[in-house]
Amino acid sequence: MPELERYSELVVEPALTSGIRELGLRSEPNLELIYRLKPELVVMNGDLAPMQEPLSTIAPICFFDPDHFGEADHLVQARHALSDLAGQLGASSAFERFAQSVDGELAAGKQRLARYDRRPLYVATVIDGRRMLVFGRNSLFQSVLDHFGIENAWSGPVSRYGHVTASADRLSGRPDARLLCVGDTSYDKLKSLLEAPVIASLPFVKQNRIVRIPDVLFYGGLPPVRRFARLASLALRAGGADE
Structure with missing residues (x-):
């Protein structure tokens, strides 16, 4: 796999095992190392198609796109994509176990939020003291x-x-909302953002309707779905959303 350190910081789950080798950058993997490792198959995303020709001289290529951005239902598309990959790898039983764990986490999250107060929710990652990456x-x-x-x-x-990059003051459209911050934003960046006069005046800041969760990859199919469902539901419940 490429970029193991970045994976451990931003993707997190499933955790990496000790036998996984670092292949360099996603955009520029170490072809000599891949050749020496003699893989039976290379799994890659369509965005890396320019790498197909050199990699295909080493091993067969399998394209995997778990996201299908633009489709109506990410959960359905992610399930189909991972099922297809598992079929190619001869790991359909492993897929079924994982899919069941995702369904279980979604069900558990929905149960945790059975008494959610129905406030609309902004989901965003703090970029700096002024801007946020907002998910819609x-x-x-x-x-x-x-x-x-x-x-x-x-x-x-x-x-x-x-998602879209927006200044935090654009979150004023729904004064009744709650804010879910995704990512291990440093205390200083978040503090700087919340202390800005316009932001400090927003109802969800004044009334402390802000909850935080660690990083979750915002693409990638079922693994981040499972992680987000668990972390978001636990945080919203603990943040007083069910009172």
């Missing part, structure tokens, strides 16, 4: 919110990946 329609997080029956407070435009 067509995001993986949106699919989980839909499953929980929670309205996404952001109704503005988003990129094909379901």
Whole structure:
């Protein structure tokens, strides 16, 4: 795999095992090392198609796209993509076990939020003292919110990946909302953001309707779905959303 350190910081789950080798950058993997490792198969995303020709001289290529951005239901598409990959790898039983664990986490999260107060929810990652990456329609997080029956407070435009960079004051459109911060944002960046006069005046800041969770990859199919469902539901319940 490429970028193991970045994976451990941002993806986290499933945890890496000790036998996985570092292959360098995603955009520029170490072809000499891959050749020496003599893999039976190379699994890659379509975004890395320019690497197909050199990699195909080493091993057969399998393209895997768990996201299908633009499709109506990320959860369905992610399930189909992972099932297809498992079939190619002869690991269909492993897929079934994993899919059951995802369904279990979604069900557990929905149960935790049975008494959620139905406030709409902004989901965002703090970039700096002024800007946030806000997740809306067509995001993986949106699919989980839909499953929980929670309205996404952001109704503005988003990129094909379901997010947009916006100044934090643009979260003033829904004064009744709650904010879910995704990512291990440093205390200083978050403190700087929340102390800005315009931001400090927002109802969800003044009334402390902010909850935080660790990093979750905002694409990648079923593994981040499982992680987000667990972390978000636990945080929202602990943050007083069920009172």
